[in-house]
Amino acid sequence: MQDSSRFDNVISRPPASGDIVPISAHPAEATSAVLHRQIRHDFPTIARGEGSYLVLDDGRRILDASGGAAVACIGHGDGRVADAAMEQMRSVAYCATIFYTNTACEELCRYLVDSTGGHMARAYIVCSGSEAMEAAMKLARQYYLEKAQPEPRRTRFIARNQSYHGITLGALAVGGHKTRRQLFEPLMPQNVTRVSPCFAYRGKTAHETDAAYVARLAAELDAEFQRVGPDTVCAFVAEPVVGAALGSVPSVPGYFKAVQAVCRKYGALLILDEVMCGMGRTGTVHAWQQEGVAPDIQTIGKCLGGGYQPIAGVLASHEIIDAFSKGTGAFIHGHTYQGHPVACAAALAVQRIVAEEDLLANVRTLAPILSGLLKQRLGDHPNVGDIRGRGFFWGIEFVQDKTTAQPFPAADHVAMEIAELGVAAADYAVAVYPGSGTVDGVSGDHVIISPPYNASRAEIHTIVDRVARLVEDYFAAKNAGGPVDAKL
Known part of the structure; x- marks a missing residue:
């Protein structure tokens, strides 16, 4: 599985036995001179950015629902x-x-x-x-x-x-x-x-x-x-x-x-x-x-x-x-x-x-739609503990037990696996921003949704639909005890 250190502000970890390596199965040290955040993996190459999407060099179009680390506020390629x-x-x-x-x-x-x-x-x-x-x-x-x-x-x-x-x-x-x-x-x-x-x-x-x-x-x-x-x-x-x-x-x-x-x-x-x-x-x-x-x-x-x-x-x-x-x-x-x-x-x-372009007015107008749709689609999910945020800055916290808010073990790397699956699997093709240590600096998982300020109403609906399906499918596989299918 790709290491979390490829994401800004996310903790590095060695890949665990049995981890999926959804982007590439060959080590980066064989092909790259870059001291990547995780040197044992090759990383996908971005060919270009187009508005809310990132286009990889293999032609895949990734809906950038997080703007990287909540960075791309007007989208890509302007x-x-x-x-x-x-x-x-x-x-x-x-x-x-x-x-x-x-x-x-x-x-x-x-x-x-x-x-x-x-x-x-x-x-x-x-x-x-x-x-x-x-x-x-x-x-x-x-x-x-x-x-x-x-x-x-x-x-x-x-x-x-x-x-x-x-x-x-x-x-x-x-x-x-x-x-x-x-x-x-x-x-x-x-x-x-x-x-x-x-x-x-x-x-x-x-x-x-x-x-x-x-x-x-x-x-x-x-x-x-x-x-x-x-x-x-x-x-x-x-x-x-x-x-x-x-x-x-x-x-x-x-x-x-x-x-x-x-x-x-x-x-x-x-x-x-x-x-x-x-x-x-x-x-x-x-x-x-x-x-x-x-x-x-x-x-x-x-x-x-x-x-x-x-x-x-x-x-x-x-x-x-x-x-x-x-x-x-x-x-x-x-x-x-x-x-x-x-x-x-x-x-x-x-x-x-x-x-x-009065983009902050767009944020204020569409923020209730973004939050409302997230809560509508995922608020009752047994592994979603909390959905919170403001504007175009929303977090989804994942839990093992919704009643007690017990987090997953840190070794499960839930947020990172969800983020990796979102990029790797053609069924989703959506990028979210993962974080760990939510509960105590060690345990706890969340992802952040932070779209560009000029996202359209239709794109907000698409983001929520892809993220919701991603979360639902990930936990369906995890809770069943089977492997998470990257569906490449």
Whole structure:
């Protein structure tokens, strides 16, 4: 079976005895010079992208129901974005930002700042979500040194269990996903502690109201501030809608107002990670715009550039920037390719398409149809524990026992097998995004459905039909104890 490491943010594992290898049965090391995420397998080659579809070099057309890792927000192969990138490349492809600025970066950052309704003051453009989180952490730390009355004791961060904020060491240290962390624990900073996630399906008790659940989580966060020393904490870090680690889990109403109040009480910052859930994915440009709060620092990524160029970013509030302006005036951080002109030009083209075609209105219109159809087709399935999400960002969690919400053993690799079967089998030809460790960082399986913002009503129906048949057939075979037929 194909290894999960071929998917962004998904854990690597060796193939188990008896696993299906649906894409290719011969080892990649015989033909490839690439250090793939799993070196024992050959990977299918994408020949081209056409809207909501990926066309493989063998002619198969895969309906990309997840946009990869919730990235392809306007679909594939949009010539307008390619033209914008090429025009910038012909003008100037690289900008050494220690000496110069460039128009594409200036225009993109102006758009991003303006999109926050006056809450944010500046944007910082990098190449990946992990880089964005590293920059956000350093920005938070330096902020406390730039203040008129510096607070050098603030060196700690509080985050949440079952979270994922990036794969570099600093970002991985903030994350709370056990399996992703375990090999590299000795290398990580030890200045991060964690509290419970806002995960109603598994964290909220049967007779608990939303308000009571929020109060309990806020009290837990408050207690953690007290335990580690309130004057040592730089920031609390969380995703408004948890992506890869939990499978599109939104917070319950009032949660972010409550945790922001705790941060304010102790003078700490609120960092919201919107690398996966932001830039329109939930129906508004920024997911926090639906929470009644504005963060002090925000990370953005995947749907910023829609996959057309590697790009991510950090947004900083006026309070943060004012401290720097009145202080040293310099952020002690930098990347060779920060503010890259071609990446910025491509991202700006993507954002203009989203705005000019009013694609977020399409997301808001079709989101109830997507969620309603998923629940209609799969809500009563005995191995579907929960269907949750917001906008065009929906997760399906799989369980061994629906009554007790008992997960499948981690060794079963349920989510990855479903994702692989979806791509390999002609009966489905649909790509979903798998995740594991949903319950405790080790056990638990989910897949994410995150179509492009310009998906049509008909495509939404097709996505749900293919995904539903995929899930039904997979569990029919698994529960019968027989092999899962790839039907190639």
